[in-house]
Amino acid sequence: EYELQQPDGRQVAFLNDKVQVRPGKAITSKDKIIVKKPMLWSPENPTLYNLIVRIRDNEGNTIDGYRRRIGIRSIEFKGKDGFWLNGKPYESPLIGANRHQDFAVVGNAVANSIHWRDAKKLRDAGLKIIRNAHCPQDPAFMDACDELGLFVIVNTPGWQFWNDAPEFAQRVYSDIRNMVRRDRNHPCVWLWEPILNETWYPADFAKNTLDLVAQEYPYPYCYSGCDSEARGHEVYPVLFTHPANADKDWAIKKLDPKITYFTREWGDNVDDWNSHNSPSRVARNWGEQTMLIQAWHYAAPNYPYTCYDVLYRTPRQHVGGCLWHSFDHQRGYHPDPFYGGLMDVFRQPKYSYYMFQAQRSPKKQDRLFETGPMVYIAHEMTPFSPKDVTVYSNCDEVRLTYNKGGKSLTYTKPVSREGMPSPIITFKDVYNFMLDKNMSMKEGRQKEVFLLAEGLINGKVVATHKVCPARRPSKLLLWIDNENTELKADGSDFVTVIAAIADKNGNIKRLNNYYVKFHIEGEGRILGGANVLANPAPVKWGTAPILVQSTLKPGKIKITASVLFEGSQMPVSAELELESKPSAYPLIYASEEAALIPMKSDSQSFPITAKSQKELEKEKAVKEQNERKLKEVEQQQADFGEKK
Incomplete structure (x- = not known):
C-alpha cells in the first residue's frame, strides 16, 4: 500500500x-x-x-x-545548453564545495545532528551543491541536503588506487550498486560519480561503472560524471574539468557540444604536493591578513586560476564547480591538516565564509536556511589591522562610516557586469590606529571609535554590521553553536560550546594567548579531555571551542569557563546552562553495556571545580574594583603625559 x-x-x-x-x-x-x-x-x-x-x-x-x-523534480544535462531543472534552464552556475564528514576531536564518529548543522551552515553561505569526497556519506547528511536544498554528487569510495586482481573491480562494482540503491530516492542527488577519484583505471572499467548506475536506476534523470582526462571518459555525459577562461594547463582545449562540464575541485593552489603551501590554506588563528588573502584567492585573484568570478564567466555548457574544501580537516594521506576550509574544524567561520555568503541572493524568504541581505566587515581594528577596510555584502550599496562624526564612504555595485554576483568591496586608506589612539587617550572619545557598514537596497538600509576595537580583556563569553537544534540524550549527540575572551563591552579580543578551562555538571561530558588539548583549550583568534556530549539521561547541563591561570586582574568567568531532551526514538541497549560508557568528562590535566553564584559575584566585584584602580592609574599616566 x-x-x-x-x-x-x-x-x-x-x-x-x-x-x-x-x-x-x-x-x-x-x-x-x-x-x-x-x-x-x-x-x-x-x-x-x-x-x-x-x-x-x-x-x-x-x-x-x-x-x-x-522530492519531485527533473534534472537534465544538455551539453552546450547547460543544466536544466524542472524543464527550465537553471538560472546561474551551481557553486558549492567538497565535504569530508569528519569533525574536530571525534573524527568520523559524527552524530546525525552534526550532519544537519553542516548542511545548514553551507546552505546559509549560499552554496547549492556538495560533492561527497570521496565516498558516500552518512544517510543523515543526505536527508539534510534533501531538506535544505543542497544538490549532491555521490561518490564511489576510492582514491588514487587500482589493483588488477579481478576481485578488486568486482568489489568496486558491488560498492556502486549499494551506493545507488541506498541513495537513489533522494531528490538531492544531482550526479553519480561511480569512477574512482584520481585513479588510472582501465577504460572498460569506466564503461562498466556507467552501465551499473543505469541498471540500478533505469529511469530518466540519471546522470554520471567522470574526470575528463581519465581513461574511458568518452562515454560519460558529464565531464569534470577546469574552465578554459581560467586555468589553461588543466582545462579541456576543445569542448564537445554534447557534453556538459563541471569543476569537481577548485581553489587549492599548492606549491607542491609535499610542502602544501597555498594562498588557500589558512588556519583561522593566523589572523586578518591571511584570511583576507584566502578570500581574495577564492573570489577573484589577479592571476589566472579557477575561482568564484571565473565560474560565473563561463558559457552555459560549464555549469559550476565545487570548492576544495568546505571545512578544515585532517587528511589521511598527508600528516599536515588541510586549512583551506571556509570554516575551521569546529565550524567557526573564516572571512571566506562571509565572502561566499555575500554571493547569495538578497531576496528574503521563509526557509530553514538563512536568506536575504547581509553585510560583513572583515576588519578587527587592532594596531596591526590594514588601512584598507574590506567588506562583503550582497546589497546594491554599502555605506561605511568610520567613527562618530567621522568620514562616510559609499560603494555602489555596478548594475550590469559579468562575473561573481557580489565582488569584494575595498574602502581604501580608511583605518588609522593613531586616530583611535588620539580619540581614546587625548579626547576621551573611546566609545566613538568604530566601523559601521550599512547595506542598502533601493535606498533603504536592510543590513548592518558594526566593529569596535577590543579593549582590555575583562570577561569570558560563552555560547552554544547548534543552529537552534536540541541536544538529544542518546549518549552520542553533542553540541559545540564556544568560549571567547572579550572586553567589558563584549568585543572579542582576537589577539591574546589565554587558555580556557571548562567545568561541566549534570547530564553531559566534555569530549576529548586533556589528551587532545580539549580542556583546558587554547584560545585561537579570540575563541576556544569544546564539544559537549549528552548522556543517556535527559536533563540540565551547566558549563563554567574560566581562564587557566586565574587572578584578580584576569577576565571574569562565564556560565552557561543547556538542557538535553529525550531521544526521539527508544534506545536499545543492555544496562551492563551502558555502564561501560563514561558519562563524565575525561580526566583533566588541571583540577577544575565549579564555582558557586556567590563566588562568581565576588569575582566580578573584585574585577570591577580593579578596573576602577586601573582607571586611576590611567588618569595619572594621562596627567603626566599632558604636563610633560
Whole structure:
C-alpha cells in the first residue's frame, strides 16, 4: 500500500497492490503513481513529500512499513545548453564545495545532528551543491541536503588506487550498486560519480561503472560524471574539468557540444604536493591578513586560476564547480591538516565564509536556511589591522562610516557586469590606529571609535554590521553553536560550546594567548579531555571551542569557563546552562553495556571545580574594583603625559 502525502499531511495519491509470496521466495512489485500539479523540489524551494509504504496481511493488519521523504523534480544535462531543472534552464552556475564528514576531536564518529548543522551552515553561505569526497556519506547528511536544498554528487569510495586482481573491480562494482540503491530516492542527488577519484583505471572499467548506475536506476534523470582526462571518459555525459577562461594547463582545449562540464575541485593552489603551501590554506588563528588573502584567492585573484568570478564567466555548457574544501580537516594521506576550509574544524567561520555568503541572493524568504541581505566587515581594528577596510555584502550599496562624526564612504555595485554576483568591496586608506589612539587617550572619545557598514537596497538600509576595537580583556563569553537544534540524550549527540575572551563591552579580543578551562555538571561530558588539548583549550583568534556530549539521561547541563591561570586582574568567568531532551526514538541497549560508557568528562590535566553564584559575584566585584584602580592609574599616566 502506497500513500503519498504533501508536506501538510494531505493525501495526494494512493495505490495498493495484492501480492502472494511463497515461503522462502521473493517477488518484485512495480507500480506507478500520477501526481497532478506537483510542488517541485529545487534548491530555492526544497519541497518534500512523504511516501508511506505499508504491508498488510489478509485481515488488513499492518505488519511492516516505512516512511520515505521524496522530492519531485527533473534534472537534465544538455551539453552546450547547460543544466536544466524542472524543464527550465537553471538560472546561474551551481557553486558549492567538497565535504569530508569528519569533525574536530571525534573524527568520523559524527552524530546525525552534526550532519544537519553542516548542511545548514553551507546552505546559509549560499552554496547549492556538495560533492561527497570521496565516498558516500552518512544517510543523515543526505536527508539534510534533501531538506535544505543542497544538490549532491555521490561518490564511489576510492582514491588514487587500482589493483588488477579481478576481485578488486568486482568489489568496486558491488560498492556502486549499494551506493545507488541506498541513495537513489533522494531528490538531492544531482550526479553519480561511480569512477574512482584520481585513479588510472582501465577504460572498460569506466564503461562498466556507467552501465551499473543505469541498471540500478533505469529511469530518466540519471546522470554520471567522470574526470575528463581519465581513461574511458568518452562515454560519460558529464565531464569534470577546469574552465578554459581560467586555468589553461588543466582545462579541456576543445569542448564537445554534447557534453556538459563541471569543476569537481577548485581553489587549492599548492606549491607542491609535499610542502602544501597555498594562498588557500589558512588556519583561522593566523589572523586578518591571511584570511583576507584566502578570500581574495577564492573570489577573484589577479592571476589566472579557477575561482568564484571565473565560474560565473563561463558559457552555459560549464555549469559550476565545487570548492576544495568546505571545512578544515585532517587528511589521511598527508600528516599536515588541510586549512583551506571556509570554516575551521569546529565550524567557526573564516572571512571566506562571509565572502561566499555575500554571493547569495538578497531576496528574503521563509526557509530553514538563512536568506536575504547581509553585510560583513572583515576588519578587527587592532594596531596591526590594514588601512584598507574590506567588506562583503550582497546589497546594491554599502555605506561605511568610520567613527562618530567621522568620514562616510559609499560603494555602489555596478548594475550590469559579468562575473561573481557580489565582488569584494575595498574602502581604501580608511583605518588609522593613531586616530583611535588620539580619540581614546587625548579626547576621551573611546566609545566613538568604530566601523559601521550599512547595506542598502533601493535606498533603504536592510543590513548592518558594526566593529569596535577590543579593549582590555575583562570577561569570558560563552555560547552554544547548534543552529537552534536540541541536544538529544542518546549518549552520542553533542553540541559545540564556544568560549571567547572579550572586553567589558563584549568585543572579542582576537589577539591574546589565554587558555580556557571548562567545568561541566549534570547530564553531559566534555569530549576529548586533556589528551587532545580539549580542556583546558587554547584560545585561537579570540575563541576556544569544546564539544559537549549528552548522556543517556535527559536533563540540565551547566558549563563554567574560566581562564587557566586565574587572578584578580584576569577576565571574569562565564556560565552557561543547556538542557538535553529525550531521544526521539527508544534506545536499545543492555544496562551492563551502558555502564561501560563514561558519562563524565575525561580526566583533566588541571583540577577544575565549579564555582558557586556567590563566588562568581565576588569575582566580578573584585574585577570591577580593579578596573576602577586601573582607571586611576590611567588618569595619572594621562596627567603626566599632558604636563610633560
